[in-house]
Amino acid sequence: MAAELNQPGWKKLTWYVVLTVLSLVILFPVYMALVRALSTPVAYVKAGQPLHPVDIQSDVFRRAWNEGDLGAKFVVSTVVTLIIVAAQLGTALLAAYAFTFLVFPLKRLLFALFMATLMLPIEVTLIPNQDTIRNLHWLDSYPGLVAPFLATAFGTFLIRQGFMGIPRDLRDASQLDGFGHLAFLRRVAIPVTRPVIASFAVIAFLGAWNQYTWPRTVVTQGKWETIQIGLKALSAAKVEESNIGLAAAILAALPILALLILLQRQLIRGLTAGAVKG
Amino acid sequence: MSSEETPVRRLGGGRMKDALLGYAFILPSLVIFGAFFFYPLFRLFYLGLYQQNRFGTSQRYVGPSQYTKVLSSKDFLDGLSISGRYVLLTVPLGLVLGVMLAVSANRRLRGIKIFQTIFASTVATSVAVASVVFFVLINPQVGYFRDVHFLSLSDPATALRGVALSSVWQNLGLTFVITLAGLQAVPEEIYEAATLDGYGPIRRFFRVTLPLISPTMMFLVVVLVVFAFQAFGQVDILTGGGPAGSTETLVWKIWHSTNPLDQGTGSVMAIGLFAITLVVTGVQFGLLNRRVHYGS
Numbered sequence: 001m002a003a004e005l006n007q008p009g010w011k012k013l014t015w016y017v018v019l020t021v022l023s024l025v026i027l028f029p030v031y032m033a034l035v036r037a038l039s040t041p042v043a044y045v046k047a048g049q050p051l052h053p054v055d056i057q058s059d060v061f062r063r064a065w066n067e068g069d070l071g072a073k074f075v076v077s078t079v080v081t082l083i084i085v086a087a088q089l090g091t092a093l094l095a096a097y098a099f100t101f102l103v104f105p106l107k108r109l110l111f112a113l114f115m116a117t118l119m120l121p122i123e124v125t126l127i128p129n130q131d132t133i134r135n136l137h138w139l140d141s142y143p144g145l146v147a148p149f150l151a152t153a154f155g156t157f158l159i160r161q162g163f164m165g166i167p168r169d170l171r172d173a174s175q176l177d178g179f180g181h182l183a184f185l186r187r188v189a190i191p192v193t194r195p196v197i198a199s200f201a202v203i204a205f206l207g208a209w210n211q212y213t214w215p216r217t218v219v220t221q222g223k224w225e226t227i228q229i230g231l232k233a234l235s236a237a238k239v240e241e242s243n244i245g246l247a248a249a250i251l252a253a254l255p256i257l258a259l260l261i262l263l264q265r266q267l268i269r270g271l272t273a274g275a276v277k278g
Numbered sequence: 279m280s281s282e283e284t285p286v287r288r289l290g291g292g293r294m295k296d297a298l299l300g301y302a303f304i305l306p307s308l309v310i311f312g313a314f315f316f317y318p319l320f321r322l323f324y325l326g327l328y329q330q331n332r333f334g335t336s337q338r339y340v341g342p343s344q345y346t347k348v349l350s351s352k353d354f355l356d357g358l359s360i361s362g363r364y365v366l367l368t369v370p371l372g373l374v375l376g377v378m379l380a381v382s383a384n385r386r387l388r389g390i391k392i393f394q395t396i397f398a399s400t401v402a403t404s405v406a407v408a409s410v411v412f413f414v415l416i417n418p419q420v421g422y423f424r425d426v427h428f429l430s431l432s433d434p435a436t437a438l439r440g441v442a443l444s445s446v447w448q449n450l451g452l453t454f455v456i457t458l459a460g461l462q463a464v465p466e467e468i469y470e471a472a473t474l475d476g477y478g479p480i481r482r483f484f485r486v487t488l489p490l491i492s493p494t495m496m497f498l499v500v501v502l503v504v505f506a507f508q509a510f511g512q513v514d515i516l517t518g519g520g521p522a523g524s525t526e527t528l529v530w531k532i533w534h535s536t537n538p539l540d541q542g543t544g545s546v547m548a549i550g551l552f553a554i555t556l557v558v559t560g561v562q563f564g565l566l567n568r569r570v571h572y573g574s
Contacts, residue, residue, distance in 0.1 A: 015382070015385060015387060016387070018382055019382055019383065019387075019390075019393045022379060022382060022393075022397070023393060023397070026397060026399065026447075026450065027396060029411045029412060029415055029447060030399075032411075032414060032415060033410075036414050041420075045420050049420070049422055090306070091306045091307045091310070092307070094303040094304070094306065094307075095303060095304045095306075095307045097303055098301075098304045102296050102297070102299055102303065103293070103300070104296070104297035104298075104301060105297065107300070110304060113308075113311070113316075114304075114307065114311065117311050117316075118559070119552075119555055119556055120315050120319060120552070120555075121504070121508055121555060123508045123532065123548075124319075124322070124548050124549075124551050124552045125315065125319060125548070126529075126532055126533060126536060126548070127318075127325065127532065127535065127536050127548060128317070128318035128321035128545075129314055129318050132313065132314070132317075132318070147310070147313075147314060148310070148314035150306075150310045151306065151307035151308075151309075151310035151311055152307075153311075156307065181296075181299060206401070210404030210406075210407075211404075212404065212405050212514075213508075213510045213511060213529070213533070216510075216511070216514065216533075217533065217536070228404055228405075228406040228407075228511075229406065231406040231407065231409075232406065232515050234410075235409075235410040235413055235515060236515075239419070242414070242420070245410055246410065246411070246414060248410075249407045249410040249411055252404070252406070252407050253402050253403055253404070253407045256401075256402040256403075256404075257399070257402040259402070260395070260399065260401060260402050261395070264395070264398075267401070268398070268455055268459070271401065271452060271455050271456065272455060272456050272459040
């Protein structure tokens, strides 16, 4: 439906109006969150909850950072996310390489086993997995927060697709150059598939930063809370401090918003991988 | 050994060395999958056969009867029906809105990229962020829409709708991005041909566009249904399962069965959830293979 640029002016104008209205509807919840984060809560409610902030507290983000102990939660979230992204890249690159370029018995069965994990969301296995983490004494620890997410079937599949697109000529040339597998992986396969790998890394970051159910399952002490699960307690606080929870929610979304703006191409390619065929 | 493999010109060492390298490369992933995906799946089936005593200190074999008992219990059926309703509240509305946004933004206009970024922007929100943001909109005491009763979080008849609305908004960015990609993959000549054949915009949408993006739509339906069946964070933050248990989704119930006393019951429920996930993703594979848009 990609309409032409040379359509009549009134038609263009209509579409601008439609697009603007839709944008306002989508942004309305964010706008209201911002208004209420900046307002003094009691004064705002007394003023009848208008569409603009009341009695602005411009230091609310700093207060959220200090009173909500957001600094510590950002550290936990950042460390957890970086470990998961790095580990998923490592395990998925190696596994994808094996499934693309190496020949070994039971390869197909093992690949099917990898893909089967896609049908086993963490929500299904919460009970035994929490037991495992408890028995390893990993509740309230980085190992407990990251362990189930160090490998990824989705990433393996995506990177394998990328590897399969490497031309035969390139492999033959590398062989003539005397490259072993590790050299071929490092100096040819990874550089050539960098767009795919980057898209996957962005998606992995998004998933790891935003996850809720698993951290909620293995964290019992406030100091091990990720920013996401920390939001629950902050938003449940009394009305007088409801602006703190909102400021925290806005801060929690900023890293991903930055990804959306700075790495939009990679993010969108990652999100649409598997959805649209050719 | 593996004669069905296409012979690959091998780099580096011999056949045996390559095979060992292959196993070494998949070993790290296999260890994680074994420990946190396959072992717990077997453990679920095992736990489902046992009942814990009052103190959670020992367990008693009760056999497969626990499966039939739990799967036909009011608790499980309530969870199933709430999760089912959650699917119905989130998936159709989310799809229609996503398609609406994608169709509106799929045109060549100056500044269209800005609108596309705004429409995609909710991908930056997590379940927790979306829930906190929506709490100030529909909170029964001080929410902006506190007088909109059909969304009220304090009424058991409507609370699930309020929770669902936050999910619809949160998933809108993803639905938009994927639908737009689907639309952009349709060759422009097809539209031109349809226009030449005298199709108006509405007929063109239902007769040409929608059939062509049906595989993308199927993919989205599956993703959104699976998301809806996994709903936990939004319930945890917005309602805590209440009021009167009206928002206790399946995963909410499973999560609250992690204490040793309820593990047997919770495990059977988790197997129920697993079965649902299998069916939904199975339907996807089946339909994808039939290439939806060539049907009829």
